[in-house]
Amino acid sequence: MVLIYRAQRLPFAWWRSLLLLALSLLTAANAWSWGAQGHEVIAAVAWQRLTPPARQEVSRLLALEPGQTLVSIATWADEHRSPATGVWHYVNFPRSSCNYDPVRDCPDGRCVVAAIAHQRAVLASQADDAQRLKALKYLVHLVGDVHQPLHAGYQDDRGGNRFQLQAWMHARNLHAVWDSGLLRSMDLDNEAVASLLEAMPVASHAPDVDPVHMAQESCRIVGQPGFYPDAGVNAAYTQRFTPVLRQRLGLAATRLAAMINAAVVQSQGEQNRSAIASLPLLPSSPVTSTDREK
Numbered sequence: 001m002v003l004i005y006r007a008q009r010l011p012f013a014w015w016r017s018l019l020l021l022a023l024s025l026l027t028a029a030n031a032w033s034w035g036a037q038g039h040e041v042i043a044a045v046a047w048q049r050l051t052p053p054a055r056q057e058v059s060r061l062l063a064l065e066p067g068q069t070l071v072s073i074a075t076w077a078d079e080h081r082s083p084a085t086g087v088w089h090y091v092n093f094p095r096s097s098c099n100y101d102p103v104r105d106c107p108d109g110r111c112v113v114a115a116i117a118h119q120r121a122v123l124a125s126q127a128d129d130a131q132r133l134k135a136l137k138y139l140v141h142l143v144g145d146v147h148q149p150l151h152a153g154y155q156d157d158r159g160g161n162r163f164q165l166q167a168w169m170h171a172r173n174l175h176a177v178w179d180s181g182l183l184r185s186m187d188l189d190n191e192a193v194a195s196l197l198e199a200m201p202v203a204s205h206a207p208d209v210d211p212v213h214m215a216q217e218s219c220r221i222v223g224q225p226g227f228y229p230d231a232g233v234n235a236a237y238t239q240r241f242t243p244v245l246r247q248r249l250g251l252a253a254t255r256l257a258a259m260i261n262a263a264v265v266q267s268q269g270e271q272n273r274s275a276i277a278s279l280p281l282l283p284s285s286p287v288t289s290t291d292r293e294k
Protein backbone atom coordinates (compact mmCIF):
# COMPACT_ATOMS: atom_id res chain seq x y z
CA MET A 1 0.00 0.00 0.00
CA VAL A 2 2.78 2.34 0.94
CA LEU A 3 4.46 1.60 -2.36
CA ILE A 4 1.26 2.26 -4.27
CA TYR A 5 0.67 5.48 -2.36
CA ARG A 6 4.18 6.68 -3.15
CA ALA A 7 3.93 5.53 -6.72
CA GLN A 8 0.79 7.55 -7.22
CA ARG A 9 2.56 10.63 -6.04
CA LEU A 10 5.46 10.31 -8.50
CA PRO A 11 5.01 12.94 -11.19
CA PHE A 12 4.56 11.84 -14.80
CA ALA A 13 8.04 13.11 -15.77
CA TRP A 14 9.51 10.70 -13.21
CA TRP A 15 7.67 7.77 -14.67
CA ARG A 16 8.81 8.74 -18.13
CA SER A 17 12.46 8.94 -16.98
CA LEU A 18 12.21 5.58 -15.25
CA LEU A 19 10.69 4.02 -18.36
CA LEU A 20 13.40 5.50 -20.57
CA LEU A 21 16.07 4.25 -18.18
CA ALA A 22 14.60 0.75 -18.23
CA LEU A 23 14.45 0.82 -22.03
CA SER A 24 18.04 2.03 -22.32
CA LEU A 25 19.18 -0.76 -19.98
CA LEU A 26 17.36 -3.28 -22.14
CA THR A 27 19.02 -1.89 -25.25
CA ALA A 28 22.41 -2.03 -23.55
CA ALA A 29 21.83 -5.66 -22.61
CA ASN A 30 20.91 -6.42 -26.21
CA ALA A 31 24.15 -4.91 -27.41
CA TRP A 32 26.13 -7.58 -25.59
CA SER A 33 25.40 -10.60 -27.72
CA TRP A 34 22.61 -12.57 -29.30
CA GLY A 35 19.51 -11.80 -27.30
CA ALA A 36 18.34 -14.54 -24.96
CA GLN A 37 16.29 -16.14 -27.72
CA GLY A 38 19.28 -16.71 -30.01
CA HIS A 39 21.37 -18.30 -27.27
CA GLU A 40 18.51 -20.42 -25.96
CA VAL A 41 17.59 -21.75 -29.37
CA ILE A 42 21.22 -22.66 -30.15
CA ALA A 43 21.47 -24.53 -26.84
CA ALA A 44 18.14 -26.32 -27.37
CA VAL A 45 19.14 -27.59 -30.82
CA ALA A 46 22.64 -28.51 -29.63
CA TRP A 47 21.11 -30.58 -26.82
CA GLN A 48 19.15 -32.56 -29.42
CA ARG A 49 22.43 -33.34 -31.17
CA LEU A 50 24.43 -34.53 -28.19
CA THR A 51 25.43 -38.17 -28.09
CA PRO A 52 23.94 -40.19 -25.19
CA PRO A 53 27.26 -40.18 -23.24
CA ALA A 54 27.62 -36.41 -23.75
CA ARG A 55 24.05 -35.82 -22.55
CA GLN A 56 24.73 -37.93 -19.52
CA GLU A 57 27.91 -36.04 -18.69
CA VAL A 58 26.34 -32.61 -19.31
CA SER A 59 23.40 -33.59 -17.08
CA ARG A 60 25.82 -34.75 -14.39
CA LEU A 61 27.65 -31.39 -14.46
CA LEU A 62 24.40 -29.39 -14.56
CA ALA A 63 23.17 -31.30 -11.50
CA LEU A 64 25.73 -29.32 -9.47
CA GLU A 65 23.20 -26.48 -9.79
CA PRO A 66 19.80 -28.15 -9.52
CA GLY A 67 17.25 -26.97 -12.05
CA GLN A 68 19.75 -25.85 -14.66
CA THR A 69 19.57 -27.03 -18.26
CA LEU A 70 21.79 -26.43 -21.27
CA VAL A 71 19.24 -23.80 -22.33
CA SER A 72 19.06 -22.05 -18.96
CA ILE A 73 22.85 -21.64 -18.73
CA ALA A 74 23.14 -20.24 -22.27
CA THR A 75 22.97 -16.59 -21.15
CA TRP A 76 24.95 -17.00 -17.92
CA ALA A 77 28.11 -15.55 -19.49
CA ASP A 78 26.33 -12.29 -20.35
CA GLU A 79 24.82 -12.06 -16.88
CA HIS A 80 28.29 -12.47 -15.33
CA ARG A 81 30.32 -10.19 -17.57
CA SER A 82 33.15 -8.26 -16.05
CA PRO A 83 35.68 -5.91 -17.64
CA ALA A 84 38.09 -8.87 -17.75
CA THR A 85 35.70 -11.31 -19.42
CA GLY A 86 33.82 -8.84 -21.63
CA VAL A 87 36.42 -9.21 -24.38
CA TRP A 88 35.78 -12.96 -24.55
CA HIS A 89 32.50 -12.31 -26.36
CA TYR A 90 33.88 -10.92 -29.62
CA VAL A 91 36.88 -10.38 -31.87
CA ASN A 92 37.64 -7.35 -34.01
CA PHE A 93 39.01 -7.54 -37.53
CA PRO A 94 40.47 -4.70 -39.56
CA ARG A 95 38.24 -3.63 -42.44
CA SER A 96 40.95 -4.74 -44.86
CA SER A 97 41.09 -8.42 -43.88
CA CYS A 98 39.10 -11.28 -42.36
CA ASN A 99 42.19 -13.44 -42.03
CA TYR A 100 42.59 -14.01 -38.32
CA ASP A 101 45.96 -12.95 -36.97
CA PRO A 102 46.18 -13.84 -33.26
CA VAL A 103 48.88 -11.26 -32.53
CA ARG A 104 46.88 -8.47 -34.15
CA ASP A 105 43.31 -9.60 -33.40
CA CYS A 106 43.61 -11.46 -30.11
CA PRO A 107 46.46 -10.04 -28.02
CA ASP A 108 47.06 -12.06 -24.85
CA GLY A 109 44.22 -14.38 -25.83
CA ARG A 110 41.67 -11.66 -25.11
CA CYS A 111 39.03 -12.46 -27.73
CA VAL A 112 36.26 -14.94 -28.43
CA VAL A 113 38.44 -17.23 -30.55
CA ALA A 114 40.96 -17.89 -27.77
CA ALA A 115 38.24 -17.98 -25.11
CA ILE A 116 36.39 -20.76 -26.96
CA ALA A 117 39.59 -22.77 -27.41
CA HIS A 118 40.41 -22.37 -23.72
CA GLN A 119 36.97 -23.26 -22.39
CA ARG A 120 36.74 -26.26 -24.70
CA ALA A 121 40.10 -27.49 -23.37
CA VAL A 122 38.91 -27.14 -19.76
CA LEU A 123 35.70 -29.07 -20.53
CA ALA A 124 37.78 -31.78 -22.22
CA SER A 125 40.21 -32.00 -19.30
CA GLN A 126 40.10 -33.65 -15.94
CA ALA A 127 39.58 -30.38 -14.10
CA ASP A 128 37.11 -30.63 -11.24
CA ASP A 129 33.39 -30.64 -11.96
CA ALA A 130 32.82 -27.03 -10.88
CA GLN A 131 35.46 -25.79 -13.30
CA ARG A 132 34.14 -27.95 -16.11
CA LEU A 133 30.57 -26.72 -15.53
CA LYS A 134 31.82 -23.13 -15.74
CA ALA A 135 33.67 -23.99 -18.96
CA LEU A 136 30.45 -25.49 -20.34
CA LYS A 137 28.56 -22.28 -19.50
CA TYR A 138 31.12 -20.23 -21.40
CA LEU A 139 31.32 -22.62 -24.32
CA VAL A 140 27.52 -22.74 -24.84
CA HIS A 141 27.42 -18.96 -24.89
CA LEU A 142 30.59 -18.03 -26.77
CA VAL A 143 30.08 -20.47 -29.64
CA GLY A 144 26.77 -18.69 -30.12
CA ASP A 145 28.37 -15.27 -29.97
CA VAL A 146 31.09 -15.97 -32.54
CA HIS A 147 28.38 -16.97 -35.05
CA GLN A 148 26.68 -13.58 -34.69
CA PRO A 149 28.43 -11.84 -37.60
CA LEU A 150 28.88 -8.56 -35.73
CA HIS A 151 30.77 -10.31 -32.93
CA ALA A 152 33.56 -10.63 -35.48
CA GLY A 153 33.18 -7.21 -37.05
CA TYR A 154 35.13 -3.98 -36.94
CA GLN A 155 36.65 -2.11 -34.02
CA ASP A 156 35.92 1.38 -35.39
CA ASP A 157 32.13 1.04 -35.04
CA ARG A 158 32.26 -1.42 -32.12
CA GLY A 159 30.79 -4.26 -34.12
CA GLY A 160 27.93 -2.19 -35.54
CA ASN A 161 26.97 -0.74 -32.15
CA ARG A 162 27.73 2.74 -33.46
CA PHE A 163 25.90 2.25 -36.77
CA GLN A 164 22.53 3.86 -36.12
CA LEU A 165 19.60 3.14 -38.40
CA GLN A 166 15.85 2.86 -38.61
CA ALA A 167 14.48 -0.62 -38.15
CA TRP A 168 10.86 -1.66 -37.63
CA MET A 169 9.94 2.00 -37.18
CA HIS A 170 12.42 2.53 -34.36
CA ALA A 171 15.92 3.92 -34.06
CA ARG A 172 18.27 1.01 -33.53
CA ASN A 173 21.86 0.12 -34.09
CA LEU A 174 22.94 -2.61 -36.49
CA HIS A 175 24.41 -4.75 -33.72
CA ALA A 176 21.06 -4.89 -31.94
CA VAL A 177 19.33 -5.72 -35.22
CA TRP A 178 21.52 -8.81 -35.51
CA ASP A 179 21.47 -9.71 -31.81
CA SER A 180 17.74 -9.83 -31.55
CA GLY A 181 15.79 -7.66 -34.05
CA LEU A 182 15.97 -9.96 -37.06
CA LEU A 183 15.14 -13.02 -35.00
CA ARG A 184 12.27 -11.24 -33.28
CA SER A 185 10.95 -10.13 -36.67
CA MET A 186 10.42 -13.83 -37.49
CA ASP A 187 7.78 -13.70 -34.73
CA LEU A 188 8.28 -17.32 -33.67
CA ASP A 189 8.72 -18.77 -30.20
CA ASN A 190 11.88 -20.69 -29.25
CA GLU A 191 10.33 -24.04 -30.04
CA ALA A 192 9.30 -22.97 -33.54
CA VAL A 193 12.74 -21.50 -34.31
CA ALA A 194 14.39 -24.67 -32.96
CA SER A 195 12.19 -26.82 -35.22
CA LEU A 196 13.20 -24.70 -38.21
CA LEU A 197 16.88 -25.18 -37.38
CA GLU A 198 16.50 -28.90 -36.74
CA ALA A 199 14.93 -29.27 -40.17
CA MET A 200 17.93 -27.68 -41.87
CA PRO A 201 20.10 -30.16 -43.75
CA VAL A 202 23.20 -31.21 -41.83
CA ALA A 203 26.40 -31.66 -43.84
CA SER A 204 27.53 -35.26 -44.18
CA HIS A 205 31.10 -34.39 -43.17
CA ALA A 206 32.11 -33.72 -39.58
CA PRO A 207 31.35 -30.14 -38.52
CA ASP A 208 34.21 -27.64 -38.68
CA VAL A 209 34.81 -26.81 -35.03
CA ASP A 210 37.73 -24.44 -35.44
CA PRO A 211 36.76 -21.14 -33.76
CA VAL A 212 39.12 -19.30 -36.12
CA HIS A 213 36.97 -20.37 -39.07
CA MET A 214 33.77 -19.45 -37.23
CA ALA A 215 35.07 -15.92 -36.66
CA GLN A 216 36.40 -15.53 -40.19
CA GLU A 217 33.05 -16.61 -41.67
CA SER A 218 31.25 -14.05 -39.50
CA CYS A 219 33.68 -11.33 -40.59
CA ARG A 220 33.09 -12.18 -44.27
CA ILE A 221 29.33 -11.87 -43.80
CA VAL A 222 29.84 -8.41 -42.29
CA GLY A 223 31.93 -7.50 -45.35
CA GLN A 224 29.21 -8.45 -47.85
CA PRO A 225 27.89 -5.53 -49.88
CA GLY A 226 24.63 -4.33 -48.36
CA PHE A 227 25.26 -5.82 -44.90
CA TYR A 228 25.42 -2.21 -43.65
CA PRO A 229 22.13 -1.01 -45.12
CA ASP A 230 21.93 2.40 -46.80
CA ALA A 231 18.24 2.79 -46.14
CA GLY A 232 17.69 1.16 -42.77
CA VAL A 233 16.31 -2.30 -42.23
CA ASN A 234 13.53 -2.71 -44.77
CA ALA A 235 11.70 -5.74 -46.15
CA ALA A 236 14.45 -6.37 -48.73
CA TYR A 237 17.11 -6.43 -46.00
CA THR A 238 15.08 -8.80 -43.84
CA GLN A 239 14.36 -11.06 -46.80
CA ARG A 240 18.01 -11.24 -47.74
CA PHE A 241 19.56 -11.66 -44.31
CA THR A 242 17.03 -13.73 -42.34
CA PRO A 243 18.22 -16.92 -44.11
CA VAL A 244 21.81 -15.94 -43.21
CA LEU A 245 20.75 -15.51 -39.59
CA ARG A 246 19.04 -18.92 -39.60
CA GLN A 247 22.12 -20.51 -41.10
CA ARG A 248 24.39 -18.98 -38.43
CA LEU A 249 22.11 -20.18 -35.62
CA GLY A 250 21.94 -23.66 -37.13
CA LEU A 251 25.70 -23.88 -37.62
CA ALA A 252 26.32 -22.67 -34.08
CA ALA A 253 24.08 -25.42 -32.70
CA THR A 254 25.62 -28.19 -34.80
CA ARG A 255 29.17 -27.15 -34.03
CA LEU A 256 28.49 -26.62 -30.33
CA ALA A 257 27.09 -30.15 -30.08
CA ALA A 258 30.12 -31.56 -31.92
CA MET A 259 32.48 -29.69 -29.58
CA ILE A 260 30.73 -30.92 -26.44
CA ASN A 261 30.54 -34.50 -27.79
CA ALA A 262 34.28 -34.49 -28.52
CA ALA A 263 35.19 -32.81 -25.22
CA VAL A 264 33.29 -35.45 -23.24
CA VAL A 265 34.99 -38.27 -25.16
CA GLN A 266 38.39 -36.68 -24.52
CA SER A 267 37.76 -36.04 -20.85
CA GLN A 268 36.48 -39.56 -20.22
CA GLY A 269 39.35 -41.03 -22.24
CA GLU A 270 41.80 -39.21 -20.01
CA GLN A 271 39.98 -40.37 -16.90
CA ASN A 272 40.16 -43.96 -18.14
CA ARG A 273 43.83 -43.61 -18.97
CA SER A 274 44.67 -42.25 -15.55
CA ALA A 275 42.49 -44.91 -13.90
CA ILE A 276 44.44 -47.58 -15.78
CA ALA A 277 47.74 -45.89 -14.90
CA SER A 278 46.83 -45.89 -11.23
CA LEU A 279 46.05 -49.64 -11.19
CA PRO A 280 48.62 -51.71 -9.31
CA LEU A 281 51.15 -53.11 -11.74
CA LEU A 282 50.50 -56.73 -12.68
CA PRO A 283 53.42 -59.06 -12.67
CA SER A 284 54.41 -59.33 -16.32
CA SER A 285 56.46 -61.81 -18.21
CA PRO A 286 59.67 -60.52 -19.77
CA VAL A 287 59.12 -58.92 -23.17
CA THR A 288 60.67 -60.98 -25.90
CA SER A 289 61.73 -59.77 -29.31
CA THR A 290 58.71 -61.57 -30.83
CA ASP A 291 56.35 -59.63 -28.55
CA ARG A 292 57.73 -56.36 -29.78
CA GLU A 293 57.04 -57.23 -33.36
CA LYS A 294 53.33 -57.88 -32.73
Ligand SMILES: [Zn+2]
Pocket residue numbers: 032033034077078089141145
Ligand atom coordinates in the same frame (compact mmCIF):
# COMPACT_ATOMS: atom_id res chain seq x y z
ZN1 LIG B 1 27.87 -12.61 -25.17
